[in-house]
Amino acid sequence: MNGEDKIPEKKEVHRESIFTPFTAKRNNLIKNRNVLQNTFIPIQLPHRDREIEQIAEIIAPSLQKFKPSNILITGRTGTGKTAVLSYIERELKKADPDEENCCYVYVNCEVVDAPTSILYNISNQIIKEHEKKIPFTGWSFDKVYETLVSYIDGEDKVFIVVLDEIDMAFQKKGDEIFYFLTTMNEILKKSQVSIIGITNNTKFTELLSTKIKSRLGEEKIIFTSYTPEQLKDILRERADTAFNPGILDEAVIPYCAAISAQDSGDARRALDLLRIAADIAERNGDTKITEAHVNYARSRIELDAVSEVIKTMPMQSKIVLMSIIRNRDNEDIKKNRMTTGEVYSMYSEICGVLGHQVLTQRRITNIISELDMLGIIHAIVKSYGRNGRTKEIELNITNDIVEMISRDEVFKPLLNYKPKKQTTLM
Ligand SMILES: Nc1ncnc2c1ncn2[C@@H]1O[C@H](COP(=O)(O)OP(=O)(O)O)[C@@H](O)[C@H]1O
Ligand SMILES: [Mg+2]
Structure with a gap:
């Protein structure tokens, strides 16, 4: 195609984009979305003063180069654990901005969970000089450990x-990593x-060996x-910063609080x-946020949670669930409550x-019972006189699901x- 054949460019016509209906409808109710995110650390943490003070008191000696208890x-x-620790980090940095006496290192073990990765992660936060950094692969646990120990000892501070x-x-490797970290002080000079x-596991200490339990839990909060x-x-x-005055209906915050407290x-x-x-x-496009919106939000959160569970269920469980749905919804059957036999026959x-x-x-x-425990169905045990007992099964999920x-x-x-038209089985 040469230049002359070029189709003359159409004059830019101002057309609505596919986004127009959304942007036009959207009212900007949220002034500052950031403060509503879970990753946001507020300046104040209401109702955690006592915990903050406890932790601060325990770790304060580090600012004078004395080792605090674990x-x-x-x-x-x-319950604000991660938020409180971020708060503590901020305060420590204020007290010792150049890390002269104390260096704070944070590792989220949900992201890095293998012992070597944890050590690697700690090392590379601590080791500032590029040429001394530990290579990502190829080093054994022992080598990473030794390098870390010698680097730490060269620094002369509290970590x-x-x-x-x-x-x-x-879950990955038991308490090995805690053993190595808590015994490091025996080598350090x-x-x-x-x-x-x-x-988050309130029974976590029960999983630890006695030795680690007493080392790691020198102080418990x-x-x-x-x-x-x-x-x-x-x-x-949070809402005071997130919304302009008058946007939130008065009932919204108490309602959100009540629902979450109950859960x-x-x-x-x-x-x-x-x-x-x-x-x-x-x-x-609403101008106010009301309890009704909270109810929608709640069902959306629940929907997400339940659909996640169902999506990841084994195939046989999915078929059983489908059988219950079919028994309930099929024109010829239409049974809200059914027996195990009826489920089995459809299955x-x-x-x-x-x-x-x-x-x-028996397997079904x-x-x-598993579906009952997950709350996806209700199973009520019924007694049928001489015929013994059976379960009456009912679906417990919304139509969306x-x-x-x-x-x-x-x-x-x-x-x-x-x-096929079912005959009732017991
Ligand atoms: N006392 C508090 N004041 C303000 N926000 C809080 C408070 N406690 C928790 N949060 C907020 O709630 C969310 C969850 O807290 P988080 O610290 O992650 O809990 P945990 O680590 O115990 O699971 C975060 O967005 C956090 O900022
Ligand atoms: Mg947390």
Whole structure:
């Protein structure tokens, strides 16, 4: 094509883009979205003064180059453990900006969990000189350990190593890593290392050997779950920066706090509810955020959680669940409550259509119990006089979820399949 053949450029016509309906509808309710994110560390942490003070008191000697005790922090998820430690880090940096006496190192063991990776991660935070850094691969645990020890000792300071989510590291390799880190001081001559371990698992110490338990838990701090009142204060502080006045309906914060306190006393969940509610209201073009938006947010969070569980279930469990759905929704059957036998009969039929192995009724009874434990179905034990006992099974998921399962690729062959009329089995 030469220049002359070129199609003359059309004059730029101002057209609506596919995004226009969304941007036009969207009200900007959120002034500062950042403060509603889970990664945001607020300047103040309401209701954690006592824990902050406790930790500060324990680690304060490090600022004069004395080794503080090791600390083990436990508390359920969302109780502010990670946030408090970030706060502590900020304060330590204020007290010793050039790290003359004390160096703070944070490792999240959910991300790096193998012992060598943990050591590697610590080393490369500590070792500042590029040429001394440890290569990412090829070094054995022992070599990384020795290099780290000799580097640390050359520094002459106190190292505070925070290991967050330590149960993750434990799952991989037991308490080996804690052993190496807590015994490092026996080799060190000038520097000292203190460990702060953090875990969401309140029973974590039961998993540790006696030796490590006493070493790691020289000091123990427990973060209790937040009460609804405390959650309200936490949310209010964030909301004041996040929204302009008058955007949040008065009932919203108490409602988010009440729901989250009832579930777990988890500040993360409370913040998620508020943020998602605000997002939904914005997207909807509403001018205020109300309890109704919180309800939507709640069901969306639940939907995400349940669909994740269902998606990752073994195939046989999916087929059992599908059988219960079919028994309930099929025109000819339409049974809200059904017996194990009725589930089994539909299950066998579906296995035939999908070409899957049919397990015994006993195995299916076990799968039904699992689904019951996951809260996906309700199974009520009923007594039938001389016939003994049986279970009455009922679905316990929303229609959104039912639709999601029905759309699953694996059930495609069922789309146009009409089940045989069932005879009631017991
Ligand atoms: N006391 C508090 N004040 C303000 N925000 C808090 C408080 N406690 C927790 N948060 C917030 O709640 C979320 C979850 O806290 P996080 O520290 O990650 O919990 P954990 O580490 O115990 O699971 C974070 O966004 C955090 O900033
Ligand atoms: Mg955490």
